[in-house]
Amino acid sequence: MxxxxxxxxxxxxxxxxxxxxxxxxxxxxxxxxxxxxxxxxxxxxxxxxxxxxxxxxxxxxxxxxxxxxxxxxxxxxxxxxxxxxxxxxxxxxxxxxxxxxxxxxxxxxxxxxxxxxxxxxxxxxxxxxxxxxxxxxxxxxxxxxxxxxxxxxxxxxxxxxxxxxxxxxxxxxxxxxxxxxxxxxxxxxxxxxxxxxxxxxxxxxxxxxxxxxxxxLPAIDPFLTDHKATQHLDDDIFSVEGSKIVVKPFILPHASKLTPTEMARAGGSDGLRNQQGFYIYRNRRLIIWGTWFRLARKDELSKLARVRVDIPNSLDHLWTLDIKKSAAHPPEAVRINLRRTVERIRHVSGRTIIFRGRSADRGDITPGWNEILDRDGVRFDINRNHPSLNAFTNQLTKLEAAAFDAVLAVIESSFPADALYSRMASDIRSSFNGDEVTGRLKEMAEAIFADIERNSPLRKNLLTTLHLIEPFNLHPEVTRKIVEEIKKHE
Known part of the structure; x- marks a missing residue:
């Protein structure tokens, strides 16, 4: 030849x-x-x-x-x-x-x-x-x-x-x-x-x-590591062929805690949902991001999860790195470990979205809505024991209270769950907590305390725990000033 x-x-x-x-x-x-x-x-x-x-x-x-x-x-x-x-x-x-x-x-x-x-x-x-x-x-x-x-x-x-x-x-x-x-x-x-x-x-x-x-050029940190509401989860370190891989998960703050500038840094025009996933760094240089490598689906509950993965250049042959250094696929040994990370962080991300990043245990909060799980799925019922509702219904006759309860049932049955999910998935900021929030909270507090005797144990208990009652718990500083004002006039 x-x-x-x-x-x-x-x-x-x-x-x-x-x-x-x-x-x-x-x-x-x-x-x-x-x-x-x-x-x-x-x-x-x-x-x-x-x-x-x-x-x-x-x-x-x-x-x-x-x-x-x-x-x-x-x-x-x-x-x-x-x-x-x-x-x-x-x-x-x-x-x-x-x-x-x-x-x-x-x-x-x-x-x-x-x-x-x-x-x-x-x-x-x-x-x-x-x-x-x-x-x-x-x-x-x-x-x-x-x-x-x-x-x-x-x-x-x-x-x-x-x-x-x-x-x-x-x-x-x-x-x-x-x-x-x-x-x-x-x-x-x-x-x-x-x-x-x-x-x-x-x-x-x-x-x-x-x-x-x-x-x-400014640094664009996709993990918002300096934000006080960003959650830094524990590292996961493992070796492949003698080379160390470091996996560091982050949970971004809820959208309600981000300024427009921070929101742009976190998602830009693609939005939070599309940018979730793994961020692969080769010698600290970002080469691919915003993908779960088919280990999970991109969904609403995981949209705040981002995972930094540091790999050395000694494993290039396993990651099938392309010429442009813009695409890579993890080998099986890495996928096994990354799957464990996915399972760990998706729950934390979902909890942050549902509870807007609150650090308090849900059990300590008096909610405005109760989440009810049954054989048909999930529904949300108005919490009839909320202090503001109790303060109002206590003033009603028996017939009036029954009519009011029927109105609440109509509101519950028409809860726009699908529309709410669609809007939240689009990263549109909630307007529930706009500039008028202070006035609304003051009105609610006045209604709650209007007919409660000044020296009653109930009044003292409510003043002490008002910051744990929805929606007051979302605005602790405003709530603190309201409580101080109420005490000042007693």
């Missing part, structure tokens, strides 16, 4: 690889991975949509020698089967080239190290014209004309990845300025989420500054 060399046709392969599925934000994330692996502390994305549009990713990392850069510009420069450094964010040795050329036709990389510049360029038009793998090496006069080249010299080290001929970013658009600007806005939010653990410093980790046109 005879061996023959059958290399791919350069123009055909490279043009085909442009359609591998990169978006602008995922392409930028791949370049930032390389900067972080090069120990960069400052990474700035500069883009100019007018005249000769370009995108430049500039870092202050270690930079590369001429030989190292030439190797890095080779397609498949790294064997994915080789063992990588524990902090390395790369995988296939294709990201720099495939991500860049998915967005532009001309990729130039300039690096500065040991007071020396080196630069190489892949130009698809040149490759098509020559019909071969022709890479261009820039001369000093060419390097001098590279945008932002003075930044590398002032830093003393670093790398610029320059995209020119941005045909994909402006395809089908009447205005390159508007098209690139809008896509950069989307990229801003994506990068703020994907690299949030680098932007916000963690213990023993230094902070990385990430910016677009010198405007620093």
């Amino acid at each position: 005879k061996e023959i060399q059958n290399p791919p046709h350069a123009p055909s392969l490279l043009e085909s690889m442009r359609s591998i599925g990169y978006s602008l934000e995922s392409a930028l994330a791949d370049i930032i991975d390389n900067s972080i692996s090069a120990k960069a502390k400052r990474i700035n994305i500069e883009f100019r949509p007018t005249d000769a549009p370009y995108v430049a990713i500039i870092d202050d990392g270690d930079g590369m020698s001429k030989a190292a850069l030439e190797s890095a510009m080779r397609h498949g420069s790294t064997n994915p089967l080789q063992k990588r450094h524990g902090d390395d964010l790369g995988r296939y040795g294709l990201g720099l080239k495939t991500s860049s050329l998915s967005q532009c036709r001309r990729l130039t990389v300039i690096s500065f190290r040991d007071d020396k510049f080196c630069a190489y360029c892949w130009d698809l038009d040149v490759i098509v014209e020559r019909g071969s793998w022709v890479m261009l090496e820039l001369e000093p006069v060419d390097i001098a004309n590279i945008p932002h080249i003075e930044v590398l010299r002032s830093q003393g080290k670093g790398t610029i990845v320059l995209w020119q001929n941005l045909d994909r970013l402006t395809a089908g658009e009447s205005s390159a300025d508007s098209a690139i600007g809008q896509q950069m806005d989307q990229a801003r939010n994506h990068l703020s989420l994907v690299f949030h653990r680098f932007i916000s410093p963690e213990t023993t980790r230094s902070r990385i500054s990430l910016s677009i046109n010198q405007n620093a």
